[in-house]
Amino acid sequence: MKRITGFKKRNYIWVTLFLFVFSLGLHWFYGWKAFVNEEEQHHQTPVVSEYVTEMMRDTMENWQSEFLQLIWQVAGLSFLFCVGSPQSKEGDERKEEKLDYIIKMLDKEHYEKLMKDWDNKYPKK
Numbered sequence: 001m002k003r004i005t006g007f008k009k010r011n012y013i014w015v016t017l018f019l020f021v022f023s024l025g026l027h028w029f030y031g032w033k034a035f036v037n038e039e040e041q042h043h044q045t046p047v048v049s050e051y052v053t054e055m056m057r058d059t060m061e062n063w064q065s066e067f068l069q070l071i072w073q074v075a076g077l078s079f080l081f082c083v084g085s086p087q088s089k090e091g092d093e094r095k096e097e098k099l100d101y102i103i104k105m106l107d108k109e110h111y112e113k114l115m116k117d118w119d120n121k122y123p124k125k
Contacts, residue, residue: 024059031055 032051039046104111 027059028055031058 031054035051035054036046100115103114107114
């Protein structure tokens, strides 16, 4: 079996991080251009501290409306998945046990052989 390196194993995280940093950088770059244009229209000199304050406010507004909702959906569902909600692994194990019982009742003679064959074909992780 091929060995997976740490980078390859986490490609999704790296790509997501890159896209996040890239889009945030573009947001701030074009925000600076718009800020400078606006200041020039009012015959004022652009002040970096004012720009940073304005961009932090805009960034936080965007995150509050979009990013935090997504984080809650992902983190909340992951939490509920792990604590035993109907969508969790516990539900699957229960269903599997019920199916095993039904198969055993329907075909007692071949039950053991079927289970061994299925365990070999679909090993438990």
